[in-house]
Amino acid sequence: MQINKNFNDNLLTPKAELQKRIEKLQLELRQYDLDGALIIQSTDLVYFTGTYQNAHLYIPVEGRPIIMVRRNIDRMKTDSKLDVPIIPFKSMSEIIHFIKQHNLPLPKRLGLEMDVLPVSSFLRYQKIFLDTEFFDCTHIIRKLRAIKSSFEISRIKETSKMMDKIFRSLFEIIRPGLSEFDLVGEIESVARREGHQGLIRVRGFNAEFYFGQLLTGVNSAITSYFDGPINGVGLYPEVPFGPGGKIIQRNEPILFDYVGAKSGYITDMTRTFVIGSIDSKLDKSYQVAKEIQQAIIQEAKPGLPAKMLYDLAYKIAKKYNLIDHFMGAPYPVSFIGHGIGLELNELPVLAKGIEEPLQEGMVFAIEPKFVFPGIAGVGLENTFILNKSGLEKLSSFPDDKIINI
Amino acid sequence: MQINKNFNDNLLTPKAELQKRIEKLQLELRQYDLDGALIIQSTDLVYFTGTYQNAHLYIPVEGRPIIMVRRNIDRMKTDSKLDVPIIPFKSMSEIIHFIKQHNLPLPKRLGLEMDVLPVSSFLRYQKIFLDTEFFDCTHIIRKLRAIKSSFEISRIKETSKMMDKIFRSLFEIIRPGLSEFDLVGEIESVARREGHQGLIRVRGFNAEFYFGQLLTGVNSAITSYFDGPINGVGLYPEVPFGPGGKIIQRNEPILFDYVGAKSGYITDMTRTFVIGSIDSKLDKSYQVAKEIQQAIIQEAKPGLPAKMLYDLAYKIAKKYNLIDHFMGAPYPVSFIGHGIGLELNELPVLAKGIEEPLQEGMVFAIEPKFVFPGIAGVGLENTFILNKSGLEKLSSFPDDKIINI
Incomplete structure (x- = not known):
């Protein structure tokens, strides 16, 4: 149980602003023939959700993103105005399950923030996304954010x-x-x-x-x-x-x-x-x-x-x-x-x-x-x-x- | 041309202390059957050199390490008491050249700090070290440092x-x-x-x-x-x-x-x-x-x-x-x-x-x-x-x- 409101409403990034950012990314993903992007870096999470928790934000090229939060899910819910499913997760192996559960296709080509993503995490993604080709989407995100x-x-x-x-x-x-x-x-x-x-x-x-x-x-x-x-x-x-x-x-x-x-x-x-x-x-x-x-x-x-x-x-x-x-x-x-x-x-x-x-x-x-x-x-x-x-x-x-x- | 002395001598980590740390790591590398470790994370560089610059520290399982410095080589020379070759480098592709030049064998099994090393750097190492198997040496270093x-x-x-x-x-x-x-x-x-x-x-x-x-x-x-x-x-x-x-x-x-x-x-x-x-x-x-x-x-x-x-x-x-x-x-x-x-x-x-x-x-x-x-x-x-x-x-x-x- 967290306090219901951590911040005044005027401090939160408006929902329309966040949606526009995500739509622009989806357009870019389409350009690069990517099926989705898995976003985990703190700043990129702030850009697309308005806040930062330990989370995986999956943005499919089409449809509604999902946010999988390791810690702290209550904060993600109260501090982000993004209107998407926010679900708790404990282990990376659950990612595929949650993508399927939300009726999203498994990505054949997936964007990752490879300029900052550690090798140890990447090796785990490779074991989870067995039929997926990975692509560095850092530049796409940075160009949007510019x-x-x-x-x-x-x-x-x-x-x-x-x-x-x-x-x-x-x-x-x-x-x-x-x-x-x-x-x-x-x-x-x-x-x-x-x-x-x-x-x-x-x-x-x-x-x-x-x-x-x-x-x-x-x-x-x-x-x-x-x-x-x-x-x-x-x-x-x-x-x-x-x-x-x-x-x-x-x-x-x-x-x-x-x-x-x-x-x-x-x-x-x-x-x-x-x-x-x-x-x-x-x-x-x-x-x-x-x-x-x-x-x-x-x-x-x-x-x-x-x-x-x-x-x-x-x-x-x-x-x-x-x-x-x-x-x-x-x-x-x-x-x-x-x-x-x-x-x-x-x-x-x-x-x-x-x-x-x-x-x-x-x-x-x-x-x-x-x-x-x-x-x-x-x-x-x-x-x-x-x-x-x-x-x-x-x-x-x-x-x-x-x-x- | 930098100022010759940036710090009072008593602020610098003593040479014997740094050497002992490197010798202990070399013992561990031998235990894990590794031929060397390539150290680039800021804190690990501080631990083994006494300071931090944008550098690659190559520690072979046996023999003298080399420090390849992208920026700033003068600072590495003045601020570290480690008595090893400190050489300028511009591109990752030079690493193999410098290892050979210092009469060190190319590593067959190489330790990397995979908990923090970005994927984009790792992919480049894979292209440079063609016959090398990579191993996560994070835990080895962290155990030493404990x-x-x-x-x-x-x-x-x-x-x-x-x-x-x-x-x-x-x-x-x-x-x-x-x-x-x-x-x-x-x-x-x-x-x-x-x-x-x-x-x-x-x-x-x-x-x-x-x-x-x-x-x-x-x-x-x-x-x-x-x-x-x-x-x-x-x-x-x-x-x-x-x-x-x-x-x-x-x-x-x-x-x-x-x-x-x-x-x-x-x-x-x-x-x-x-x-x-x-x-x-x-x-x-x-x-x-x-x-x-x-x-x-x-x-x-x-x-x-x-x-x-x-x-x-x-x-x-x-x-x-x-x-x-x-x-x-x-x-x-x-x-x-x-x-x-x-x-x-x-x-x-x-x-x-x-x-x-x-x-x-x-x-x-x-x-x-x-x-x-x-x-x-x-x-x-x-x-x-x-x-x-x-x-x-x-x-x-x-x-x-x-x-x-």
Whole structure:
């Protein structure tokens, strides 16, 4: 017996919204000649059911999906508005039984989220679905999720408002003499008070992440395992990324790259602050980052191949002789931005060579950054919605960088 | 070019410690007739190299391992004391080349971490290692990691000290009228100032986690996807676990179940507080939880089958007619505790039916809890080391529960 209502109704994803998502997936399944998809990853479950429990969501190419819940079925019933059978299950071997029981044909070609599904589970599916061919449907789902509905966009805007407040709070808290770690503790506390969910979903194996970076001076030039231009030293070798113990000083870059997450939806934002002034080379690079952002705002529109935004940024960096520092050094990344939504790393990838056209309803972060190894890194990042007429910048927080204390 | 030293030397795991871990794994590989193990999961990489980068660690059954690093090789070189070849690699197809180049035989039987390895990676390994049979070596690694060295135990003790400070801080901060979410914001800020790494590693697919629970009143009776007795409602349906927006009141249980993590190592701790007094049924249950802990402290010793601790707890719960509430309701879990170390859910599992004997050097959390659906949950949890002579309780924070404000 659970409490009947865990959340206010306005927090639940509407039934029509969930149904539309499922219908769109069914259309795609048909395109790929798949008979169904078995969805188990937490974020994909959130996308199609509005919530996450330990469950298998079976979406047939035609007809009504079923949700088989291992734990906790009461929560799935109260927290999802999807109007489909929600049934308890204990063992994977029951899946076939439940598919038959709901008058659905057994899939001959079945989609699985193979980018994240563990081998041990896959080997069990192979033993259960004896006459089934498996297909990686990750890309199908990610492509669907890249185009945001107006419901999703309103959620993302709420997250962005929270992020503006968090960034403003930094100005009230920061002072020379605090360590990076002291400062993030205070900022994360503000974030939680403002409703930050804490957990930030990043798709993929080993995708460890915690809030983001607050990096100062030489630390802002350091990278890690993560596929980003700057990631910091971290406090311990066992968790070697993010803020560390360095004391914040005057006249050095303070790179604040934090990720907001609220009601599932994420925005990403970076500013480079300084208490005092920074070296003219770093200052100039920050101006170039702003110029890159401005050029992208002017150029981006639906239909443009994603790579064009990267190429444009590259061209501007080259014009200013900053190629050796562009998007990380000595190990640059080859993108200028990334899709964002329920996960930090969604489609589109705004990278070298990506031909896929930008589409209306995409939401992505643009993050021009420059790294000077052994010295510092500077950069700027904002999250944008791609509308019919072009990019809409979400944050109203200024792109500028000087703190006068 | 990275900074030469990212961490003080005393933060790095000593070379001899890492070598010992690898030698022990090699002994196990021989037992299982494996020619090598390919290790890629973040926590296992931390265990064997002392740090984490995007890398493949190949450990042959005999001879010197090699580390192939995709990103960031400089960090792997500076942050690991393991004295083995560290080489850059870009594509999985190079793995065989590097194994041969280092005069190691190609494995006929190769261990992989199949509990977490994604299918998409596995399919690529199958195309690369054409004459190789794959074997799930997860259990081998987890069994090794269950026995902590004195180096690890000293790390775990440091984390426990931090946790005591965090729990003490709750007394200074908590007051009726705060929401659960306001309070955790403040506590997490204290945690970060005390050196909490933020990130808590939980092994397995979809293992989402964030710090733990602070749950009050009816919320402390609610569970989620997570395999634990109590997990809370959460603030949003998209992240439906952990603290929520409920306002903290007098005379209701305040269940504080938080996870500490520092220098990689984790401890787990729960107390049930109250501002004022609670219902005598809940109060009595908390006394029974304390009695269970005490009985386990008296009984546990190396050699005892793990299930005996669960059975003992069950017997005491039964004696007090609390079986319907024992370890969760309506969906109880069938364990009384879990191993802990670099991950929250290590071996041993102290569960019904587990015959494996307890061993000296194991570290685990014992968490007797009682849930009254629609009313509240209460419980206690401490992390212990199993020494030759029995259990050593890590926390010095009192088990009692009354706050006088």
